[in-house]
Amino acid sequence: MGLLTDQQLHNLAMNLVGKDLEELGYEFLAVNSKKSKNPQFVATKEKKLIFVVVRAVNYPDNPVLYDEELMGKVSKHGINYEAKTFYAGVGVANSVSYELPVDSEQDYVLNYTGLIEIK
Template sequence: MNNKLQALTEQELHNLAMNIVGRQLESEGYEFMGVNSKPLKNPQFVCLKDKQLYFIVVRNVVYPNDPAIYDKGLLMKIKKQASKFEAKTYYAGVGLFNAEDQNLPVYLNEAYLVQYDGLLEI
């Protein structure tokens, strides 16, 4: 086994956060109309459920930041865009932390903790 720890990149952390949110959306019956895995290209998910369109912004959040705190300016821009499509806007902040020491990065193939409280309507 290789003992050299490899920290996950920003893109890998973002993909992990998207997978966590995507599994939740899938289990709740959302249909994916569009998925964007680029961290700064918003929204990450455009979904349909019960004939309602949803724009969902996903952010991975590193310690010591709080996943529930979001960029209000950005989300208001997304909400304005979503309103043109009569879509609802949600924020999904996913905290990803090293399980051994939250001050360390999340490493590839090492334990990590997830802090995710679900979708927050904007």
Template sequence: MKNELDKQELHNLAMNIVGEDLEKQGFEFLGIKSELKSNPQFVALKNKKLHFVIVRAITYPEDPKEYDHIFMKSMKEHALKFNASTFYAGVGLANSTNYEKPISREEDYIVNYDGIQEI
């Protein structure tokens, strides 16, 4: 399908979903990195506490709550140098008409996102 979203576009979609959620929760953004492989995606303050948020776009049938424990451990060690908390935000995305089909610009999609989880 030629109008299929690529990895960066799926990542941007996940970033928007998580960004809106963080805003609603009262986070103040200090830094945002939307390029793939740039981590953490969000550096934010809430209640004077620094938070590092790692965002991943996860396509069906993968589980958005599952994450790379080794990578997240290294991110947590990095965050601790800044006295920051580390969070993972997995955003599950699927084509709404057929979960097996890729996500495209022409069709609606379904979001499976339960908020950020502390590491």
């Protein structure tokens, strides 16, 4: 199989964040698995709308740091819909050695601390 592509890494992150949103009681209104389309999730809970931007972040980059310009744009878009905007960064690393790329033949580690609200 070989090294995971950026889209495959993004899909891992999407699956983790999607499960987290479900466990938090959110219902999905829209899901876009393309990394280039933002937000990836539009969801609702108790009539409150949220936008969630998901990013897979390769080690050693910090998954809680985000592109402020991008998140500002998504947040402004969210305000038009009375939606709160969140960033969900998922750190991804090869479990054999964090220095190695993520490979489909080896286990990997995910580092996700939850949703970060953008204000």
